[in-house]
Amino acid sequence: MAREKRDELVETALELFGREGFHATGIDRILAEAGVAKMTLYHHFRSKDELILAALRLRDERFRNDFMRSVERKTEDRTKRLLAIFDVLGELFDSEDFRGCAFINACAEYGDRDSAIHAIAIEHKRLVFGYVRELTQAAGVPEPEPLARQLCLLMEGVIVTAQVSGDADAAAQARTVAELLVHEQSRRES
């Protein structure tokens, strides 16, 4: 039972923070939407910042799971998976409530690098990079680390472009660049 209200809060908070932003979303709004009393919130969390952190932790876990699963379901071919990354991102943008990367947005509002909120964003990006590097390694390219970094740069670019300019086609653009990068690596291999 202890979990239910807490989870309700984090879930609602994540949605509202994503839709309206962190500062713009008041505690009261979250409580009303979640149907939870204020004292319950402060029983589970020390402050609003702690709730933000919990929401971002959930987002990190959920996003990475969904992302990995989606990429791996696209194809068994280890090389094609590197391109599937951008197909998965492209599908993400079709959702009408897409509001960009929650962690990039968090860094926009909490720019201080010492902030725990900013720190969790850094960690999220590090973990995503780790996964992409696993993919490049599995693909057996000669230089997996640099390729992973390049792909991550493209990913960030695609996400931001889709968010700001609403250009869902950006994913396809990035995919062609990724093809070139992968092709270049396999050329160097031979």
Add this chain to the structure above:
Amino acid sequence: MAREKRDELVETALELFGREGFHATGIDRILAEAGVAKMTLYHHFRSKDELILAALRLRDERFRNDFMRSVERKTEDRTKRLLAIFDVLGELFDSEDFRGCAFINACAEYGDRDSAIHAIAIEHKRLVFGYVRELTQAAGVPEPEPLARQLCLLMEGVIVTAQVSGDADAAAQARTVAELLVHEQSRRES
């Protein structure tokens, strides 16, 4: 004289919005820092949002001017200018008060696409893209438009990565990708 106080306000606002964020920066803070009375602000601007818009307009103008000038000073070679983009960005990140792209950050806080603030961000990105397309056209590549889009994706990726993860080296990574893209185009040309 009319301009001075107004300019002071916009200048201070731009700096504080960049450092702390838009919602997190109160009017009173801007007034104190600028040394201006509150009534003066509301004489020049109808609301805080109008001040934000003015600050972003200044930012757009200033950024694009600086950016274009910097790129063009790097080299006269029209093709190398496409790579110089990323050298210029890399230098930007060295500044310790670099807080990412003000327009990406604005979209994080004002996610609604109908918002005037979001709209000015879209316009900024459109103008930057226009400049990059001019560069690719001047370089005489066979497909200037797609190349410009790809370069812009990389630019966004670099900016965000430098902001979130503090990875100033990202610019160099992006540069190598750009080299490959440009090289590929000149190969297709022949």
Add this chain to the structure above:
DNA sequence: CCTTGGCTATACAGATCTGTATAGTTGATG
């Protein structure tokens, strides 16, 4: 039955926010 712990409801403290009202100051220009 009775205690305990999670949850609710309400009220409030104290700060901060945007925006306004009012009255006074200053400085350039006719």
Add this chain to the structure above:
DNA sequence: CATCAACTATACAGATCTGTATAGCCAAGG
């Protein structure tokens, strides 16, 4: 000198924010 416009100073309205204090409900488990 007089006027006019920009600017200042102060106070305040009204909303909203985070966080706390207090008191009570309700259901599960010994």
